[in-house]
Amino acid sequence: YFQWKRIEASGVVIPTPRLGMGMVQHNGQLVFFGGVEDKETRWDLKSTHFSELRYYNLQTRKSGRIQLLSDLDIPQPPDPPKITKVEVGYERVTVHFTEADGKGLPILSYTVLAKPTGEKVHGAHSPITVSSLNNGQKYTFFVAACSGAGKGPLSEPSEQVTPTALRDTSLAPVKFREKSSDAKEKKTHIVSQDKDDQKADDGGIMVDAEEKSQTTTDIKKKVVDAPTPRQAALVCATGSTLYVYGGAFEAKAREYMFNDLYALDLNKRDKWKVIQPINTEDQVWYGSDEDDEEDEDEDEDEDEGDEGDAESDPSVPLAGETLKAFFARTKDHWMKRAAESSGDSANPKQQRKLA
Numbered sequence: 001y002f003q004w005k006r007i008e009a010s011g012v013v014i015p016t017p018r019l020g021m022g023m024v025q026h027n028g029q030l031v032f033f034g035g036v037e038d039k040e041t042r043w044d045l046k047s048t049h050f051s052e053l054r055y056y057n058l059q060t061r062k063s064g065r066i067q068l069l070s071d072l073d074i075p076q077p078p079d080p081p082k083i084t085k086v087e088v089g090y091e092r093v094t095v096h097f098t099e100a101d102g103k104g105l106p107i108l109s110y111t112v113l114a115k116p117t118g119e120k121v122h123g124a125h126s127p128i129t130v131s132s133l134n135n136g137q138k139y140t141f142f143v144a145a146c147s148g149a150g151k152g153p154l155s156e157p158s159e160q161v162t163p164t165a166l167r168d169t170s171l172a173p174v175k176f177r178e179k180s181s182d183a184k185e186k187k188t189h190i191v192s193q194d195k196d197d198q199k200a201d202d203g204g205i206m207v208d209a210e211e212k213s214q215t216t217t218d219i220k221k222k223v224v225d226a227p228t229p230r231q232a233a234l235v236c237a238t239g240s241t242l243y244v245y246g247g248a249f250e251a252k253a254r255e256y257m258f259n260d261l262y263a264l265d266l267n268k269r270d271k272w273k274v275i276q277p278i279n280t281e282d283q284v285w286y287g288s289d290e291d292d293e294e295d296e297d298e299d300e301d302e303d304e305g306d307e308g309d310a311e312s313d314p315s316v317p318l319a320g321e322t323l324k325a326f327f328a329r330t331k332d333h334w335m336k337r338a339a340e341s342s343g344d345s346a347n348p349k350q351q352r353k354l355a
Contacts, residue, residue, distance in 0.1 A: 022235025049229035070271035075149030100145035
C-alpha cells in the first residue's frame, strides 16, 4: 500500500498557501506556476492571483522564484509622484507635485483624484487644477502618473483641505454678493472659465474617459507577452519546454476564462513564447453590469454605507426599478440573508451562490 510522507523543507519554504497552482517535474525539481490566495472576511472574499514561476529542488529541499532573463526588459508602470503643495480657492483646488519616475519611459499624463467625491482631472504636468468643487467640503487629493507601460499607483494623500468662499482668497471672484439670478449666471461663467483655464494649464491635453480607456486597452495589448495572473491553468512539460494554457481570473462577482497558450524553455529561461495570444475582447464575466464599473478605487470605498438601508424593506423593488438596478441595490441584503441561513459552516463563495 502507499503512504503519504511529509517533506520537511529547509531554507525558504515553497510558495505561500494558494489554490489552483500548476505543477510539473523537471530535472529533479518541481516547477510551480500561478495560483490564487483567498482572504475571507465575514461578507467578502478577496483574491490575489499570481503569474510567477517557482521551483522546489527534491534533493536539496531548497526553493525560490525562477527569474527570466527578459524580466528586466518588461516595462514597468511609473512610480507615483509626490504632492508638494495644495492651493485652495473658490470652488477649486490646485495641486502641485513632483515629476514621476517613468523607469525609462516618458510620462504621458498625470491624473489628480479628489476624495471622497471622486473627481478626476488629467494633465500633462504640474500643477493641475480641480474645479467645480463644493465650498465647505473637505477633500483629500492623490496623483498618479501614466506611461507606455500603464498607469502607476496613487501617491500618498495630500493634507485635507477645504475650498473656501472667502473674499480674500486669491482665486475667489471679485464680486460674489449678488442677486440670486446674477449669482447663478456668474457661477456658470466661473465654471466655464475654470474649464478653459484647466485646458491651458494642462497644455491643452484633456483625456476623456473613452479615449483614456481606449489608450489603456491598446497599451495592455502591447505588453501582454507572458501569462497574466491566473488560477487553474493547465501546465505540462515535454523535454525542457514548459507549456501553460488557459485558466481563470476572479474579481469579486466576475470570472474571466482564458484560452491563451505560452511556452518557456526551462533550460534557457530567456522569455515566454506566445503561441496563442490572450484576447481580452472575448472575455466574459458572471454577475451584474454594475460590477464592471468598479475601478482601482473600489477597495478604498468599501466602507461606504449601504444605500438600501434607507428603504423600509430592501427585498421589495422600488416603483419603476429595473431588475438589474434592484439586484445591485439589494446585493448586501441577500448576502446577509444567505449568511444567516447557512451559518458559519459556509464560506463566502457558497454564500454568494445561495444569495
